[in-house]
Amino acid sequence: MLLTDKIFAITGGASGIGRAAALEAARHGADIAITDIAPVEAAAPLLREIESLGRRALYVQGDVSKPETAGAFMAAIKEELGGLDVFVSNAGICPFHGFLDLPKEILTKTVEVNLLGAFYMVQAAARMMVDEGRGGSIIAVSSISALVGGEFQTHYTPTKAGVLSLMQSTAIALGRHDIRCNAILPGTIRTAINHDDLSDPTKAEAMMARIPLGRFGEAEDLAGPIVFLGSSMASYITGASLLVDGGCFVNLQ
Template identity: 75%
Template sequence: MLLNNRVFAITGGASGIGRAAALEAARQGADVAITDIVTREAAEPVLEAIKACGRRAVYLQGDVSAPETATRFIGVITEKLGGLDVFVSNAGICPFHAFLDLPPETLTKTVGVNLLGAYFMVQAAANQMVRQGRGGAIIAVSSISALVGGAYQTHYTPTKAGVHSLMQSSAVALGQYGIRCNSVLPGTIRTAINEDDLSNEGKAQAMVGRIPLGRLGVPEDLAGPIVFLGSPMAGYITGASLLVDGGCFVNLQ
């Protein structure tokens, strides 16, 4: 029970990596708060699964790119669950597009959700943790794309590099309050964000061929690392980044 009686909150928690992490946090003893852009009805299955673990579940529908969503989310968390111990910034989008004709609105939306949304949420969570005075843990879901390029991701990779950098700087800014900040960098994980891209079986197999463990990732592969970084077992880890990519990055040669 790595998160026994702690409050765990995550953005983009209704599906994919966020859902897997939320469920693992509940299994590890945490009450869980989720925000996502989908309706409550769409999020109900994960909320029921959390409650089936004997834990409380809270949901807020909202767009992380709007600063007021962060304020509302922290307000709901403190009202319903009494505080905040572990916060995960996970919400993100990746609308694949070529560079030379990338529409400005696609760039603006990607930066708004992935980078500004992470900033607003992390800042609000950090302020709540400082008010509580008992420290805490913040984890951001960055990407292997923070470290490597992609021809159809020129608008996406800078946001993930920014999230990675945000955790490094936040670790310095918040260490004095006992708040640890770390990032996880997933490789290719089968989620809705890349469903269309991976529908090309030839491309999917080419990706697998670069991965020493011989398979693409699944959302559950991120749940354990996220929970670990939020737990007391990682009590002296801050400003770090953890690649969760099956070994892909070290095999890119």
């Protein structure tokens, strides 16, 4: 029970990595706040599952690319749950597309959601934590793509590098307030975001061959590391980046 009676908030929490992390945090004793673009009825089963674990659950529908969403989410957390201890910036998109004919609209939307959305939300969460004066943990879901390139991800990889850099800089800015800031860098994780990409068996086989653990990751593989970084077990870890990729990044031979 690493998060007993803590308040844990996450963006993009209605599905995939966010959903798995929210459930794992609830299992570890936290009350959960989630924001996502999904309608409330789509998130209802998840909220019931959290409540079945004896924890409170809050859902706020919203688009992280809009600055006002961050304020509305934090206000709801303060009113309904009473504060904030762990915040996870997880919401993101990855519309695969070639570089030379990449439409401006795809570039703009990817930057607005992945990078600006992360900034707005992290800033709002940090302001709440500073005002409350009890410290906290902020975790951003970056990507192995912050460290490597991708032919069809030229608009995506810079945003994830930016998220990693954001955590490094906020670790310095917020350390004096006892707020720790760290990044999680997932490798290839089976979620809706890459379902179509992994549906090509030849490509999937080639990608898996690079992973020493011999499998793609599942959303649940990120939940444990997120809970760990949010807990007191990581009390002297800040400005760090944790690869969760089955060893793919180091497999260069």
